Amino acid sequence: NAGVTQTPKFRVLKTGQSMTLLCAQDMNHEYMYWYRQDPGMGLRLIHYSVGEGTTAKGEVPDGYNVSRLKKQNFLLGLESAAPSQTSVYFCASSPQDIFITEAFFGQGTRLTVV
Amino acid sequence: GENVEQHPSTLSVQEGDSAVIKCTYSDSASNYFPWYKQELGKGPQLIIDIRSNVGEKKDQRIAVTLNKTAKHFSLHITETQPEDSAVYFCAASNYQLIWGAGTKLIIKP
Numbered sequence: 001n002a003g004v005t006q007t008p009k010f011r012v013l014k015t016g017q018s019m020t021l022l023c024a025q026d027m028n029h030e031y032m033y034w035y036r037q038d039p040g041m042g043l044r045l046i047h048y049s050v051g052e053g054t055t056a057k058g059e060v061p062d063g064y065n066v067s068r069l070k071k072q073n074f075l076l077g078l079e080s081a082a083p084s085q086t087s088v089y090f091c092a093s094s095p096q097d098i099f100i101t102e103a104f105f106g107q108g109t110r111l112t113v114v
Numbered sequence: 115g116e117n118v119e120q121h122p123s124t125l126s127v128q129e130g131d132s133a134v135i136k137c138t139y140s141d142s143a144s145n146y147f148p149w150y151k152q153e154l155g156k157g158p159q160l161i162i163d164i165r166s167n168v169g170e171k172k173d174q175r176i177a178v179t180l181n182k183t184a185k186h187f188s189l190h191i192t193e194t195q196p197e198d199s200a201v202y203f204c205a206a207s208n209y210q211l212i213w214g215a216g217t218k219l220i221i222k223p
Contacts (some may be wrong), residue, residue, distance in 0.1 A: 004157070042118070042203060042213025043158070059210075074159040090157050100146050105157030 002026050006091050006106035013081040013113045021076040021109050023091030031094045032074040033058075033103065034066060036087040049074055050097075059093065081113045116141040118206050120214030128222050135217045138186040144206040147180060147187050152201045152216075161202075162189070168208055194216035194221050 007022045023032065030051050035043040045058030047066040055066045063085060065077045074093075078085060088110050093102040117140040127133045139147075145166040150158035164171045164178045164187065171178050174180040175194075180187040187206075191198055199221045 012220075040215055042120075042205070042215050044213075045210070092157070099209065099211050101147070102160040102163070105159065107155065110193050 004091055004093055004104050004106040006089075006109050008092065008109060009107065010110050011112070013078075015081060017081050017112060018077070018079050019081065019111075020078075021089055021091075021111075023074045023076070023093075023106060025072055025074075025093040025104070027093060027095070027096050027104065029093035029095060029104075030070070030071075031103075032068065033092045033094075033098060034064070034074065034076045035090045035092065036060065037108070038087050046076065046089075048090060048098075054066060057077075081111075085111065086113045087111060094102045116144065116206060116208065116210065116212040118204060118212045118214045120217055122217060123215065124218045124220070125205075126220040126222060127194055129194055131194055133219055135189045135202055135204070136186060137188070137206070138184075138212050139206040140185065140219065141184075141208050142185060143202070143208045144185075146207045146211075147178070148205050148211075149178060149189050150203045150205070152203065154200075158203060162166070191219075196218045196220075196221050196223065200215070215218050 004025045033048040034046040049068040052071040091106045092103040120137045148163035151161045152158045175192045177190040201216045
C-alpha cells in the first residue's frame with residue numbers, strides 16, 4: 001500500500017538548471033497538489049489539479065509548471081532553478097477538495113539550488 | 115485573504131502531561147479546520163479535523179475545540195507519550211486551505 005510516492009527524495013541543482021519532480025498515487029484520487037515547505041512557514045500551495053488533464057495555479061506558482069497527463073501522476077517542473085526555490089516539496093492527493101477533506105502526503109523532496 | 119497564526123512555535127512538556135496548541139484565523143467564513151502531524155522526514159498526516167458546525171471533537175487522547183466567535187481553535191493532547199513528539203500544523207479553509215507555521219512539540223522523558 002504505497003499511497004503517495006515522490007521521486008527523487010533529495011536533489012542538488014545549480015542555478016539555471018531544470019528538473020522534474022514526480023508524484024505518483026495509487027489511491028485513485030481525483031485531486032492532487034504540490035506544496036513547498038520553508039522553515040518557520042506553513043505549507044504553501046504551488047499548483048493543483050482537480051482531475052486528469054487539468055491544472056491550476058495555487059498561492060506561489062511563479063517559476064514552476066505542472067502536468068497531469070495520467071490520473072495517478074502529477075509532475076512539477078522547474079525550468080530554470082533559482083536559489084529561492086530551495087525548499088522541501090510535498091505532493092498530496094485527496095478524494096475530494098483538500099479544502100473540505102483529508103489529504104494524503106508523500107514523504108517530500110528536499111531540493112537545494114546552489 | 116485568510117491568515118492563520120499558530121502558537122507556540124515550540125512546546126516542551128513532560129511525558130504524561132497535557133499539551134495545548136492554539137491557532138487563530140482571520141476569515142470568519144472559514145468552515146473546515148484540520149490538524150496535521152509531521153514526523154521527522156515524513157509528510158504531514160491528518161490527525162483530527164473539525165467543521166464549523168461543531169464546537170468540540172475528541173479522538174482518544176486528542177481533542178480539538180473551536181470558538182467561532184473568537185475565531186480560534188485549539189488542539190489538546192492528553193497523557194503525552196514520546197511518539198507524540200513531532201511538528202503539528204493547524205489549517206483553516208473557506209475556499210482555500212491556509213496553514214499555520216507549525217508547532218514543534220517535544221516530549222521530555
